[in-house]
Amino acid sequence: MRLGIRDIVVLERDAEGGGIPRLCAHPGFGLKEFHRILHGPEYARRLVAAAAGIDLRTGHALLGVDPDGTLRIAGPDGPGVLRARAVLLALGTRETPRSARLVGGSRPWGVFTTGALQQLVHGAHQRPCRRAVIVGSELVALSNLLTFRHAGITPVAIVEEASHTLAPRALAWAAGVAFRTPVLTDARPVAIHGTHRVEALEIDHHGHRRLLACDGVIFTGRFVPDAAPLVGSSITMDAGTGGPVVDQYGRTAIPTIFAAGNVLRPVEPSWTAWTEGRAVAQAMAGQLAGRLPVPTHRTTLSAAPPLRFVCPQQWSEPSPLQVALPMQVRSGDDVSGRLRLTAHGEELWGHRARLRTGRRIPVGGRLDDVAPGAEVLVEVVRPN
Numbered sequence: 001m002r003l004g005i006r007d008i009v010v011l012e013r014d015a016e017g018g019g020i021p022r023l024c025a026h027p028g029f030g031l032k033e034f035h036r037i038l039h040g041p042e043y044a045r046r047l048v049a050a051a052a053g054i055d056l057r058t059g060h061a062l063l064g065v066d067p068d069g070t071l072r073i074a075g076p077d078g079p080g081v082l083r084a085r086a087v088l089l090a091l092g093t094r095e096t097p098r099s100a101r102l103v104g105g106s107r108p109w110g111v112f113t114t115g116a117l118q119q120l121v122h123g124a125h126q127r128p129c130r131r132a133v134i135v136g137s138e139l140v141a142l143s144n145l146l147t148f149r150h151a152g153i154t155p156v157a158i159v160e161e162a163s164h165t166l167a168p169r170a171l172a173w174a175a176g177v178a179f180r181t182p183v184l185t186d187a188r189p190v191a192i193h194g195t196h197r198v199e200a201l202e203i204d205h206h207g208h209r210r211l212l213a214c215d216g217v218i219f220t221g222r223f224v225p226d227a228a229p230l231v232g233s234s235i236t237m238d239a240g241t242g243g244p245v246v247d248q249y250g251r252t253a254i255p256t257i258f259a260a261g262n263v264l265r266p267v268e269p270s271w272t273a274w275t276e277g278r279a280v281a282q283a284m285a286g287q288l289a290g291r292l293p294v295p296t297h298r299t300t301l302s303a304a305p306p307l308r309f310v311c312p313q314q315w316s317e318p319s320p321l322q323v324a325l326p327m328q329v330r331s332g333d334d335v336s337g338r339l340r341l342t343a344h345g346e347e348l349w350g351h352r353a354r355l356r357t358g359r360r361i362p363v364g365g366r367l368d369d370v371a372p373g374a375e376v377l378v379e380v381v382r383p384n
Protein backbone atom coordinates (compact mmCIF):
# COMPACT_ATOMS: atom_id res chain seq x y z
CA MET A 1 0.00 0.00 0.00
CA ARG A 2 1.62 3.27 -1.14
CA LEU A 3 0.06 6.42 0.27
CA GLY A 4 2.43 8.93 -1.25
CA ILE A 5 4.24 9.74 1.99
CA ARG A 6 7.94 10.57 1.55
CA ASP A 7 10.76 10.70 4.11
CA ILE A 8 9.80 7.61 6.13
CA VAL A 9 12.24 6.32 8.75
CA VAL A 10 11.85 2.95 10.51
CA LEU A 11 13.72 2.47 13.78
CA GLU A 12 14.43 -1.16 14.80
CA ARG A 13 16.47 -2.04 17.87
CA ASP A 14 17.39 -5.49 16.55
CA ALA A 15 20.05 -6.13 13.93
CA GLU A 16 17.37 -6.99 11.33
CA GLY A 17 13.83 -5.87 10.57
CA GLY A 18 10.84 -8.22 10.50
CA GLY A 19 9.81 -8.43 14.16
CA ILE A 20 8.94 -11.61 16.03
CA PRO A 21 8.21 -13.74 12.92
CA ARG A 22 11.91 -13.54 12.02
CA LEU A 23 12.62 -16.22 14.62
CA CYS A 24 9.39 -18.25 14.29
CA ALA A 25 10.74 -20.95 11.98
CA HIS A 26 7.36 -22.63 11.46
CA PRO A 27 4.42 -22.15 9.11
CA GLY A 28 1.37 -20.10 10.10
CA PHE A 29 2.08 -16.72 8.53
CA GLY A 30 1.08 -14.82 5.41
CA LEU A 31 -2.14 -16.44 4.18
CA LYS A 32 -4.15 -13.19 4.13
CA GLU A 33 -1.25 -10.89 3.36
CA PHE A 34 0.59 -12.88 0.67
CA HIS A 35 -2.03 -15.57 -0.16
CA ARG A 36 0.22 -18.44 0.83
CA ILE A 37 1.27 -20.12 4.04
CA LEU A 38 4.77 -19.01 4.95
CA HIS A 39 7.31 -19.78 7.64
CA GLY A 40 7.97 -16.82 9.95
CA PRO A 41 11.44 -15.90 8.56
CA GLU A 42 10.17 -15.90 4.94
CA TYR A 43 7.19 -13.78 6.03
CA ALA A 44 9.55 -11.34 7.78
CA ARG A 45 11.77 -11.18 4.67
CA ARG A 46 8.75 -10.34 2.49
CA LEU A 47 7.66 -7.58 4.84
CA VAL A 48 11.13 -6.03 4.78
CA ALA A 49 11.30 -6.41 0.98
CA ALA A 50 7.90 -4.68 0.65
CA ALA A 51 9.43 -1.70 2.48
CA ALA A 52 12.38 -1.47 0.07
CA GLY A 53 13.54 2.11 -0.39
CA ILE A 54 12.47 3.14 3.11
CA ASP A 55 15.18 4.29 5.52
CA LEU A 56 15.32 1.24 7.86
CA ARG A 57 17.69 2.01 10.73
CA THR A 58 18.50 -1.20 12.59
CA GLY A 59 20.31 -1.06 15.92
CA HIS A 60 18.25 2.02 16.82
CA ALA A 61 16.09 1.89 19.95
CA LEU A 62 13.30 4.21 21.03
CA LEU A 63 14.03 5.26 24.62
CA GLY A 64 11.26 7.76 25.34
CA VAL A 65 8.76 10.28 24.02
CA ASP A 66 8.75 13.96 25.00
CA PRO A 67 5.42 15.79 25.54
CA ASP A 68 5.74 17.52 22.13
CA GLY A 69 6.17 14.14 20.41
CA THR A 70 9.95 14.31 20.01
CA LEU A 71 11.44 10.82 20.11
CA ARG A 72 14.47 10.11 22.29
CA ILE A 73 16.47 7.37 20.63
CA ALA A 74 19.78 5.53 20.91
CA GLY A 75 21.77 4.17 17.96
CA PRO A 76 25.29 3.02 17.16
CA ASP A 77 26.44 6.65 17.40
CA GLY A 78 24.92 7.16 20.85
CA PRO A 79 21.76 8.93 22.04
CA GLY A 80 19.85 11.41 19.90
CA VAL A 81 16.43 12.84 19.11
CA LEU A 82 14.12 12.52 16.12
CA ARG A 83 11.17 14.73 15.24
CA ALA A 84 8.45 13.68 12.81
CA ARG A 85 5.06 15.01 11.74
CA ALA A 86 3.55 11.57 12.42
CA VAL A 87 4.89 8.57 14.33
CA LEU A 88 3.63 4.96 14.40
CA LEU A 89 4.50 2.94 17.49
CA ALA A 90 4.66 -0.77 16.55
CA LEU A 91 6.68 -2.00 19.52
CA GLY A 92 5.03 -5.42 19.83
CA THR A 93 4.90 -7.49 23.03
CA ARG A 94 7.11 -9.52 25.31
CA GLU A 95 6.42 -12.55 27.47
CA THR A 96 6.34 -12.51 31.28
CA PRO A 97 9.57 -14.17 32.44
CA ARG A 98 10.05 -16.43 35.45
CA SER A 99 11.13 -13.56 37.73
CA ALA A 100 7.75 -11.84 37.37
CA ARG A 101 5.81 -15.09 37.94
CA LEU A 102 7.13 -15.65 41.46
CA VAL A 103 8.36 -19.19 40.84
CA GLY A 104 10.79 -20.14 43.66
CA GLY A 105 13.71 -22.55 43.84
CA SER A 106 17.23 -22.22 42.52
CA ARG A 107 18.63 -20.29 39.54
CA PRO A 108 20.18 -22.92 37.25
CA TRP A 109 20.81 -22.71 33.47
CA GLY A 110 17.89 -23.90 31.33
CA VAL A 111 15.08 -21.42 32.08
CA PHE A 112 13.88 -19.46 29.02
CA THR A 113 10.99 -17.55 27.51
CA THR A 114 9.82 -18.52 24.02
CA GLY A 115 11.72 -15.57 22.56
CA ALA A 116 14.98 -16.56 24.29
CA LEU A 117 14.58 -20.20 23.23
CA GLN A 118 13.90 -19.22 19.62
CA GLN A 119 16.89 -16.91 19.63
CA LEU A 120 19.10 -19.81 20.78
CA VAL A 121 17.60 -22.42 18.45
CA HIS A 122 16.90 -20.44 15.28
CA GLY A 123 19.31 -17.54 15.80
CA ALA A 124 22.36 -19.33 17.25
CA HIS A 125 21.56 -22.91 16.05
CA GLN A 126 21.94 -24.39 19.54
CA ARG A 127 20.07 -27.08 21.44
CA PRO A 128 19.93 -25.50 24.91
CA CYS A 129 18.14 -28.45 26.56
CA ARG A 130 16.98 -31.99 25.80
CA ARG A 131 13.80 -32.51 27.86
CA ALA A 132 11.75 -29.43 28.64
CA VAL A 133 8.49 -28.43 30.32
CA ILE A 134 6.36 -25.69 28.75
CA VAL A 135 4.65 -23.41 31.27
CA GLY A 136 1.52 -21.85 29.76
CA SER A 137 -1.01 -23.07 27.21
CA GLU A 138 -1.63 -20.06 25.00
CA LEU A 139 -1.24 -20.60 21.25
CA VAL A 140 2.44 -19.73 21.55
CA ALA A 141 2.94 -23.05 23.39
CA LEU A 142 2.31 -24.73 20.03
CA SER A 143 5.09 -22.63 18.53
CA ASN A 144 7.35 -24.02 21.26
CA LEU A 145 6.42 -27.58 20.38
CA LEU A 146 7.42 -26.85 16.78
CA THR A 147 10.71 -25.33 17.95
CA PHE A 148 11.30 -28.40 20.14
CA ARG A 149 10.75 -30.68 17.15
CA HIS A 150 13.15 -28.61 15.05
CA ALA A 151 15.85 -28.70 17.76
CA GLY A 152 15.30 -32.31 18.92
CA ILE A 153 14.00 -31.34 22.37
CA THR A 154 11.53 -33.76 24.00
CA PRO A 155 8.46 -32.04 25.48
CA VAL A 156 7.79 -33.38 28.98
CA ALA A 157 4.46 -31.61 29.63
CA ILE A 158 2.51 -28.42 29.14
CA VAL A 159 1.64 -26.96 32.54
CA GLU A 160 -1.37 -24.62 32.78
CA GLU A 161 -2.71 -22.94 35.93
CA ALA A 162 -6.24 -22.53 34.54
CA SER A 163 -8.74 -25.37 34.42
CA HIS A 164 -8.53 -25.52 30.60
CA THR A 165 -5.99 -24.73 27.90
CA LEU A 166 -5.97 -21.06 26.97
CA ALA A 167 -5.46 -21.77 23.27
CA PRO A 168 -8.37 -23.20 21.31
CA ARG A 169 -8.94 -26.96 21.52
CA ALA A 170 -6.62 -27.43 18.55
CA LEU A 171 -3.65 -27.00 20.89
CA ALA A 172 -4.73 -29.77 23.26
CA TRP A 173 -5.33 -31.96 20.23
CA ALA A 174 -1.99 -31.12 18.66
CA ALA A 175 -0.13 -31.58 21.92
CA GLY A 176 -1.79 -34.88 22.71
CA VAL A 177 -1.83 -36.48 19.27
CA ALA A 178 0.94 -34.96 17.19
CA PHE A 179 3.49 -34.29 19.95
CA ARG A 180 2.42 -36.89 22.57
CA THR A 181 2.71 -34.25 25.26
CA PRO A 182 0.50 -34.38 28.37
CA VAL A 183 -1.33 -31.14 29.12
CA LEU A 184 -1.65 -30.65 32.89
CA THR A 185 -4.36 -28.12 33.75
CA ASP A 186 -4.98 -26.78 37.29
CA ALA A 187 -1.19 -27.07 37.60
CA ARG A 188 0.89 -24.25 39.10
CA PRO A 189 4.69 -24.07 38.84
CA VAL A 190 6.06 -23.75 42.37
CA ALA A 191 9.86 -24.11 42.19
CA ILE A 192 12.71 -24.90 39.85
CA HIS A 193 15.31 -27.38 41.12
CA GLY A 194 18.88 -27.91 39.97
CA THR A 195 22.39 -26.71 40.81
CA HIS A 196 24.09 -25.86 37.52
CA ARG A 197 21.40 -27.05 35.11
CA VAL A 198 17.66 -27.42 35.63
CA GLU A 199 16.88 -30.89 37.04
CA ALA A 200 13.14 -30.63 37.73
CA LEU A 201 10.13 -28.35 37.83
CA GLU A 202 8.02 -28.71 40.96
CA ILE A 203 4.31 -28.11 40.38
CA ASP A 204 1.16 -28.03 42.47
CA HIS A 205 -1.28 -30.20 40.50
CA HIS A 206 -4.82 -30.33 41.90
CA GLY A 207 -3.38 -29.57 45.35
CA HIS A 208 -0.64 -32.24 45.20
CA ARG A 209 3.08 -31.52 44.77
CA ARG A 210 4.77 -33.26 41.81
CA LEU A 211 8.28 -33.15 40.37
CA LEU A 212 8.62 -33.12 36.57
CA ALA A 213 12.15 -34.23 35.67
CA CYS A 214 13.56 -32.01 32.90
CA ASP A 215 16.60 -29.94 31.95
CA GLY A 216 14.67 -27.00 30.54
CA VAL A 217 11.67 -24.89 31.55
CA ILE A 218 10.08 -22.56 28.99
CA PHE A 219 7.81 -19.81 30.32
CA THR A 220 5.41 -18.97 27.51
CA GLY A 221 2.68 -16.42 26.97
CA ARG A 222 1.29 -13.90 29.46
CA PHE A 223 2.30 -11.32 26.88
CA VAL A 224 2.48 -7.66 27.84
CA PRO A 225 2.93 -4.75 25.41
CA ASP A 226 6.59 -3.81 25.06
CA ALA A 227 5.71 -0.26 26.03
CA ALA A 228 8.55 0.64 28.41
CA PRO A 229 9.60 3.74 26.39
CA LEU A 230 6.09 5.17 26.87
CA VAL A 231 5.97 4.83 30.66
CA GLY A 232 6.21 8.27 32.27
CA SER A 233 5.53 10.03 28.94
CA SER A 234 2.46 12.15 28.18
CA ILE A 235 0.94 9.17 26.39
CA THR A 236 -1.92 7.82 28.52
CA MET A 237 -1.50 4.12 29.31
CA ASP A 238 -4.31 1.61 29.88
CA ALA A 239 -3.95 -0.56 32.99
CA GLY A 240 -6.10 -3.26 31.32
CA THR A 241 -4.08 -3.69 28.12
CA GLY A 242 -0.73 -2.43 29.40
CA GLY A 243 -0.47 -0.45 26.14
CA PRO A 244 -1.27 3.10 25.09
CA VAL A 245 -4.84 4.38 25.11
CA VAL A 246 -5.85 5.03 21.48
CA ASP A 247 -8.90 6.18 19.54
CA GLN A 248 -10.37 4.38 16.54
CA TYR A 249 -7.60 5.80 14.34
CA GLY A 250 -4.86 4.45 16.61
CA ARG A 251 -4.11 7.96 17.87
CA THR A 252 -2.60 8.29 21.34
CA ALA A 253 -2.93 11.23 23.74
CA ILE A 254 -0.21 12.96 21.69
CA PRO A 255 -2.15 13.43 18.43
CA THR A 256 0.92 13.06 16.18
CA ILE A 257 1.72 9.67 17.72
CA PHE A 258 -0.20 6.58 16.63
CA ALA A 259 0.06 2.92 17.62
CA ALA A 260 -0.84 -0.40 15.99
CA GLY A 261 -0.17 -4.11 16.39
CA ASN A 262 0.49 -5.97 19.57
CA VAL A 263 1.69 -2.93 21.52
CA LEU A 264 -2.02 -2.07 21.70
CA ARG A 265 -2.84 -5.23 23.60
CA PRO A 266 -1.47 -8.72 23.87
CA VAL A 267 -1.53 -10.75 21.67
CA GLU A 268 -2.86 -11.17 18.14
CA PRO A 269 -1.82 -13.13 15.03
CA SER A 270 0.44 -11.34 12.58
CA TRP A 271 -2.27 -10.61 10.01
CA THR A 272 -4.16 -8.58 12.66
CA ALA A 273 -1.05 -6.48 13.29
CA TRP A 274 -0.67 -6.13 9.51
CA THR A 275 -4.33 -5.10 9.04
CA GLU A 276 -4.16 -2.64 11.92
CA GLY A 277 -0.89 -1.21 10.61
CA ARG A 278 -2.49 -0.53 7.23
CA ALA A 279 -5.61 1.08 8.76
CA VAL A 280 -3.56 3.31 11.06
CA ALA A 281 -1.18 4.22 8.21
CA GLN A 282 -4.21 5.48 6.26
CA ALA A 283 -5.30 7.52 9.28
CA MET A 284 -1.78 8.97 9.56
CA ALA A 285 -1.74 9.88 5.87
CA GLY A 286 -5.19 11.44 6.31
CA GLN A 287 -3.97 13.51 9.23
CA LEU A 288 -0.90 14.67 7.28
CA ALA A 289 -3.26 15.73 4.47
CA GLY A 290 -5.48 17.63 6.92
CA ARG A 291 -8.40 15.19 6.57
CA LEU A 292 -8.34 13.97 10.18
CA PRO A 293 -9.20 16.79 12.56
CA VAL A 294 -7.42 17.05 15.90
CA PRO A 295 -9.82 15.44 18.39
CA THR A 296 -11.57 17.79 20.79
CA HIS A 297 -14.15 15.52 22.45
CA ARG A 298 -13.15 11.90 22.63
CA THR A 299 -15.77 9.39 23.73
CA THR A 300 -14.34 7.14 26.43
CA LEU A 301 -14.96 3.40 26.45
CA SER A 302 -14.51 1.38 29.62
CA ALA A 303 -14.90 -2.33 30.36
CA ALA A 304 -16.79 -3.63 33.40
CA PRO A 305 -15.32 -6.70 35.19
CA PRO A 306 -14.87 -9.54 34.44
CA LEU A 307 -13.91 -7.84 31.15
CA ARG A 308 -10.26 -6.88 31.43
CA PHE A 309 -10.19 -4.30 28.70
CA VAL A 310 -11.75 -2.84 25.59
CA CYS A 311 -9.58 -1.65 22.69
CA PRO A 312 -9.62 0.99 21.28
CA GLN A 313 -10.48 2.84 24.46
CA GLN A 314 -11.63 6.09 22.84
CA TRP A 315 -13.73 7.20 19.86
CA SER A 316 -13.04 10.60 18.30
CA GLU A 317 -15.30 12.71 16.14
CA PRO A 318 -16.03 11.08 12.76
CA SER A 319 -13.97 12.10 9.74
CA PRO A 320 -14.20 11.46 5.99
CA LEU A 321 -11.74 8.56 6.49
CA GLN A 322 -13.49 5.20 6.43
CA VAL A 323 -10.88 3.48 8.60
CA ALA A 324 -11.11 2.29 12.20
CA LEU A 325 -9.37 -0.24 14.40
CA PRO A 326 -11.68 -3.21 14.98
CA MET A 327 -13.10 -2.97 18.52
CA GLN A 328 -12.55 -5.94 20.83
CA VAL A 329 -12.75 -7.03 24.47
CA ARG A 330 -11.04 -9.71 26.53
CA SER A 331 -12.45 -11.34 29.64
CA GLY A 332 -10.54 -12.24 32.80
CA ASP A 333 -12.96 -15.09 33.46
CA ASP A 334 -15.13 -17.63 31.64
CA VAL A 335 -18.53 -16.00 31.41
CA SER A 336 -21.69 -16.15 29.28
CA GLY A 337 -24.37 -13.52 28.86
CA ARG A 338 -25.35 -10.52 26.78
CA LEU A 339 -22.27 -8.57 25.72
CA ARG A 340 -23.35 -4.99 25.19
CA LEU A 341 -22.28 -1.40 24.70
CA THR A 342 -24.27 1.23 26.57
CA ALA A 343 -24.10 5.01 26.85
CA HIS A 344 -25.95 6.53 29.81
CA GLY A 345 -27.95 3.31 30.23
CA GLU A 346 -29.05 3.11 26.57
CA GLU A 347 -27.94 -0.02 24.69
CA LEU A 348 -26.03 0.85 21.50
CA TRP A 349 -25.15 -2.69 20.48
CA GLY A 350 -25.41 -6.14 22.01
CA HIS A 351 -25.53 -9.87 21.43
CA ARG A 352 -25.29 -13.14 23.35
CA ALA A 353 -21.70 -14.22 23.84
CA ARG A 354 -19.68 -16.94 25.54
CA LEU A 355 -16.39 -15.47 26.65
CA ARG A 356 -13.40 -17.63 27.53
CA THR A 357 -10.56 -16.29 29.64
CA GLY A 358 -8.11 -14.26 27.57
CA ARG A 359 -9.75 -14.88 24.18
CA ARG A 360 -10.54 -11.99 21.86
CA ILE A 361 -14.22 -11.13 21.33
CA PRO A 362 -15.09 -8.58 18.63
CA VAL A 363 -17.45 -5.81 19.68
CA GLY A 364 -19.59 -4.39 16.91
CA GLY A 365 -20.67 -0.99 15.86
CA ARG A 366 -19.15 2.37 15.13
CA LEU A 367 -19.76 5.06 17.69
CA ASP A 368 -20.03 7.95 15.24
CA ASP A 369 -23.56 8.81 16.40
CA VAL A 370 -22.76 8.88 20.11
CA ALA A 371 -22.70 12.37 21.60
CA PRO A 372 -19.11 13.67 21.70
CA GLY A 373 -17.52 13.22 25.11
CA ALA A 374 -19.99 10.51 26.20
CA GLU A 375 -18.90 7.59 28.37
CA VAL A 376 -19.55 4.19 26.85
CA LEU A 377 -19.58 1.06 28.99
CA VAL A 378 -18.89 -2.45 27.66
CA GLU A 379 -20.32 -5.13 29.94
CA VAL A 380 -21.58 -8.70 30.12
CA VAL A 381 -25.07 -9.01 31.56
CA ARG A 382 -25.45 -12.53 32.93
CA PRO A 383 -28.85 -14.24 32.80
CA ASN A 384 -30.67 -14.36 36.17
Ligand SMILES: Cc1cc2nc3c(=O)[nH]c(=O)nc-3n(C[C@H](O)[C@H](O)[C@H](O)COP(=O)(O)OP(=O)(O)OC[C@H]3O[C@@H](n4cnc5c(N)ncnc54)[C@H](O)[C@@H]3O)c2cc1C
Pocket residue numbers: 011012013014017018019020021024026027028029030060061062063090091092093114115140143144226229260261262263267268269270271273
Ligand atom coordinates in the same frame (compact mmCIF):
# COMPACT_ATOMS: atom_id res chain seq x y z
C1 LIG B 1 6.54 -17.58 19.40
C2 LIG B 1 5.51 -16.89 18.56
C3 LIG B 1 4.91 -17.56 17.52
C4 LIG B 1 3.97 -16.93 16.71
N1 LIG B 1 3.40 -17.62 15.71
C5 LIG B 1 2.52 -17.00 14.90
C6 LIG B 1 1.95 -17.68 13.78
O1 LIG B 1 2.24 -18.85 13.51
N2 LIG B 1 1.08 -17.00 12.98
C7 LIG B 1 0.74 -15.70 13.24
O2 LIG B 1 -0.05 -15.12 12.48
N3 LIG B 1 1.24 -15.04 14.29
C8 LIG B 1 2.12 -15.65 15.13
N4 LIG B 1 2.64 -14.98 16.19
C9 LIG B 1 2.21 -13.59 16.45
C10 LIG B 1 2.97 -12.59 15.55
O3 LIG B 1 4.33 -12.81 15.63
C11 LIG B 1 2.64 -11.19 16.02
O4 LIG B 1 1.25 -11.00 15.98
C12 LIG B 1 3.25 -10.10 15.15
O5 LIG B 1 4.62 -10.29 15.00
C13 LIG B 1 2.97 -8.75 15.80
O6 LIG B 1 3.55 -7.74 15.06
P1 LIG B 1 3.97 -6.37 15.76
O7 LIG B 1 4.49 -5.52 14.65
O8 LIG B 1 2.87 -5.85 16.58
O9 LIG B 1 5.15 -6.71 16.77
P2 LIG B 1 6.52 -7.53 16.64
O10 LIG B 1 6.52 -8.52 15.56
O11 LIG B 1 6.79 -7.99 18.03
O12 LIG B 1 7.58 -6.39 16.24
C14 LIG B 1 7.93 -5.37 17.13
C15 LIG B 1 9.28 -4.85 16.69
O13 LIG B 1 9.56 -3.66 17.41
C16 LIG B 1 10.91 -3.70 17.84
N5 LIG B 1 11.01 -2.87 19.04
C17 LIG B 1 10.40 -3.09 20.23
N6 LIG B 1 10.70 -2.10 21.10
C18 LIG B 1 11.54 -1.26 20.42
C19 LIG B 1 12.19 -0.06 20.78
N7 LIG B 1 12.08 0.48 22.00
N8 LIG B 1 12.97 0.54 19.85
C20 LIG B 1 13.12 0.02 18.59
N9 LIG B 1 12.52 -1.12 18.20
C21 LIG B 1 11.73 -1.75 19.11
C22 LIG B 1 11.18 -5.17 18.12
O14 LIG B 1 12.57 -5.44 18.09
C23 LIG B 1 10.42 -5.83 16.99
O15 LIG B 1 11.21 -5.99 15.83
C24 LIG B 1 3.60 -15.59 16.99
C25 LIG B 1 4.18 -14.91 18.07
C26 LIG B 1 5.11 -15.55 18.86
C27 LIG B 1 5.73 -14.82 20.03
